Structure formats: C-alpha cells, structure tokens
Amino acid sequence: MAYADYTFYTAEFYGKKISETDYPYFAERSSEYLDSLNFAETDEISLAKACCACADIMYSVQPENQISSEKVGDYSVNYSAAQTDVADVLLKTASRYLNLRSVGWI
Incomplete structure (x- = not known):
C-alpha cells in the first residue's frame, strides 16, 4: 500500500x-x-512526502515525459535521453525526507 494517496499528493x-x-x-x-531502503524510524508525514517526491521522479523519467522536440507537419517526436542516473536522484530525494542509516549511500 502506498504511503501517500492522491489527496495528500495534491x-x-x-x-x-x-x-x-x-x-x-x-x-x-x-x-x-x-521499503527497500534502510532508514531510521520516521514520522508518517516525512514518509508520505518521500513517497510523493520519488513518485514525481519516477513519473518524470518515463519516455513519454522526456519529449525534447515535436513537429506537427509529417508528425515527428524526439525524446531526450536521461541526463542523470535515476537511482542516484531517487536516493538523494528520499534522503531529504528520511534518515538513511547506511553509511556511504549519499
């Protein structure tokens, strides 16, 4: 079950x-x-915010959300390649809200 619902998200x-x-x-x-991260006990609000922030990142890196250009006549779409490692971005984002225990992660 997700840590945050759509009402919390918005x-x-x-x-x-x-x-x-x-x-x-x-x-x-x-x-x-x-759930895969090793973090210290945290409050529900911080966990919900981490869920929302990471969901935003996961959504943003979907190929259909990475359009770099689009042409209408003779329809053409170009997708940009991800500039950063998604795993690193997710970890850094989660660490803003959670007290991660493992040394060297960040």
Missing part, C-alpha cells in the same frame, strides 16, 4: 505532475522503493 505535497489516474501506480512503485 493538498499537502502540492504535487501537480502526476494525474489522479496515473498516481496510484507511481505511488505504489515509490513506496516499494522506499
């Missing part, structure tokens, strides 16, 4: 990137990712 985290339809998938993947 009303408390002020998220705008992910639609209500897409949010459950990305929140669940984000929560699974957070």
Whole structure:
C-alpha cells in the first residue's frame, strides 16, 4: 500500500505532475522503493512526502515525459535521453525526507 494517496499528493505535497489516474501506480512503485531502503524510524508525514517526491521522479523519467522536440507537419517526436542516473536522484530525494542509516549511500 502506498504511503501517500492522491489527496495528500495534491493538498499537502502540492504535487501537480502526476494525474489522479496515473498516481496510484507511481505511488505504489515509490513506496516499494522506499521499503527497500534502510532508514531510521520516521514520522508518517516525512514518509508520505518521500513517497510523493520519488513518485514525481519516477513519473518524470518515463519516455513519454522526456519529449525534447515535436513537429506537427509529417508528425515527428524526439525524446531526450536521461541526463542523470535515476537511482542516484531517487536516493538523494528520499534522503531529504528520511534518515538513511547506511553509511556511504549519499
């Protein structure tokens, strides 16, 4: 079960990137990712915010969200390659909200 629902995402985290339809998938993947980390006990709000922040990143790196240019006549779309390692970005993002225990992660 996801650590944050769509209401929290929009009303408390002020998220705008992910639609209500897409949010459950990305929140669940984000929560699974957070479960894989070794972090100290934390409050529910911090865990929910980490879930939302990581869900935003996971959503943003989807190929359909990485359009670098689009042409209308003779339709053409170009996707940009990810500039950063997603795993590093997720870890740094989660660490803003969670007290990660493992030394050397950040």
